[in-house]
Amino acid sequence: MSIDKSLYTEQIVVGLDIGTTKICAIVGKRNEFGKINILGVGKSHSDGVSRGVVVNIEKTVQAIREAVTEAEKHSGIKIEVVHVGIAGEHVRSMQHKGIITLSHPDFEIVPDDVNRLHEDMFKIATQPGTEIIHVLPQEYTVDSQAGIIDPVGMSGVRLEGNFHIVTGQTTAANNIYKCVVRAGLEVEELILEPLASSAAVLTEEEKEAGVCLVDIGGGTTDIAVFENNIIRHTAVIPFGGNIVTEDIKHGFKVMKKHAELLKQQYGSALADAVTEDVIISIPGPRDRPAKEIHRSMLAQVIQSRMEEILEFVLAEIKNSGYEDKLVAGIVVTGGGAQLAHMKQCVEYVTGIDTRIGLPGEHLASGLVDEVNFPMFATGTGLVIMGLSGTDHAPARTSSRRDATTVFQQRGGSSRSGPKISFIDKVKTWFESTLTNTGEFIE
Numbered sequence: 001m002s003i004d005k006s007l008y009t010e011q012i013v014v015g016l017d018i019g020t021t022k023i024c025a026i027v028g029k030r031n032e033f034g035k036i037n038i039l040g041v042g043k044s045h046s047d048g049v050s051r052g053v054v055v056n057i058e059k060t061v062q063a064i065r066e067a068v069t070e071a072e073k074h075s076g077i078k079i080e081v082v083h084v085g086i087a088g089e090h091v092r093s094m095q096h097k098g099i100i101t102l103s104h105p106d107f108e109i110v111p112d113d114v115n116r117l118h119e120d121m122f123k124i125a126t127q128p129g130t131e132i133i134h135v136l137p138q139e140y141t142v143d144s145q146a147g148i149i150d151p152v153g154m155s156g157v158r159l160e161g162n163f164h165i166v167t168g169q170t171t172a173a174n175n176i177y178k179c180v181v182r183a184g185l186e187v188e189e190l191i192l193e194p195l196a197s198s199a200a201v202l203t204e205e206e207k208e209a210g211v212c213l214v215d216i217g218g219g220t221t222d223i224a225v226f227e228n229n230i231i232r233h234t235a236v237i238p239f240g241g242n243i244v245t246e247d248i249k250h251g252f253k254v255m256k257k258h259a260e261l262l263k264q265q266y267g268s269a270l271a272d273a274v275t276e277d278v279i280i281s282i283p284g285p286r287d288r289p290a291k292e293i294h295r296s297m298l299a300q301v302i303q304s305r306m307e308e309i310l311e312f313v314l315a316e317i318k319n320s321g322y323e324d325k326l327v328a329g330i331v332v333t334g335g336g337a338q339l340a341h342m343k344q345c346v347e348y349v350t351g352i353d354t355r356i357g358l359p360g361e362h363l364a365s366g367l368v369d370e371v372n373f374p375m376f377a378t379g380t381g382l383v384i385m386g387l388s389g390t391d392h393a394p395a396r397t398s399s400r401r402d403a404t405t406v407f408q409q410r411g412g413s414s415r416s417g418p419k420i421s422f423i424d425k426v427k428t429w430f431e432s433t434l435t436n437t438g439e440f441i442e
């Protein structure tokens, strides 16, 4: 295969979101105006991940291969290096302060001084079996002057920095590496999933004003609080949409696939919003009679679990100390945000103004429509963060990797190549489902 050398310099990034319900690979690059183009998307069913953590290597490797192969076909790009998300209950965050004395008070603070302070943070002791995933600078103090975002160029004898440090279990991170490597890929960096989702759906104004990102996935609900353009708090709650499906399954004694369809087609996060109480008929297993389910009761089951998850979210917001500073409110994304009346439910539980975040907001062109669903917030955000280079201060400059970001144009295929989009399938599926007073689930 001949390699087009010009592509070595082309900044193409692949985000790999290893989620609890789906794995997706998104290929993106900056266009000539600095905006992001999405070149291809691949998605597969995830069966080896539980609550955001890899629990079955083989199944996960297989699903990564499927998603990546689809993204390669879609984009015409041979994928070799990926930016991968990490989440799960094991993720912890803390604040830490670092201080260095500057030996040249007459001179200006140089980037090396700031880097030294940053590097020092990697040496702090973490819980046994955990490691640092991100060291995110918040603000600096030069001598007695606090609240400095960029101290480079200032004079002083003492440089102090506040950092938001994210740690995760080493085994969880290693299992991600193992899966990606076994799938024939290289990990460029691990990125905390709520940070990636934030990059995809939050605006700079919101981050400046004060905002809480809530990504409701299948297995986890991820949180990131920003204020004054600084990351203030991150958290991962080990519950998401899957537990709602489980409640429907057990509550109405239906099969899991029917519970998921019920939730997606007829579900609501707010029982009061269900004005038309349709009765939905679910076929019984084998020759058993069909079950009849009231839409209003379905909404009650969903709402009670969503309220519980959102109480955890509210507790995290309070815990962050920024409850009263969220001028831009809450932005909810992730597949769970696709549940009907989710915005209203979040506002009802938290009392905080809420909007649904779509990842298409920061994209220029390309396959924007294909990724413009809340469930692709993390994958799209991984591309955005990968393309923004060191802006987000990646921590894991891992010795386990030896990454060279080289992409090769797939011989014979092109970016206008086969449009075998799963989104088309999703759209067809949505269109073919009963939308309002439909009464049967096949």
Ligand SMILES: Nc1ncnc2c1ncn2[C@@H]1O[C@H](COP(=O)(O)OP(=O)(O)OP(=O)(O)O)[C@@H](O)[C@H]1O
Pocket (backbone or CB within 6 Å): 018, 019, 020, 021, 022, 023, 046, 051, 052, 087, 216, 217, 218, 219, 220, 221, 240, 241, 242, 245, 260, 263, 264, 265, 267, 334, 335, 336, 337, 338, 339, 340, 374, 375, 376
């Ligand atoms: N239309 C919909 N209505 C209600 N829920 C939906 C809808 N579409 C997707 N979901 C739910 O979204 C969840 C999956 O979201 P997402 O794809 O963001 O999760 P994930 O990234 O695979 O998991 P995680 O981030 O927790 O590891 C599932 O629980 C699914 O039921």
Ligand SMILES: [Mg+2]
Pocket (backbone or CB within 6 Å): 017, 019, 020, 193, 217, 218, 334, 378
């Ligand atoms: Mg997710």
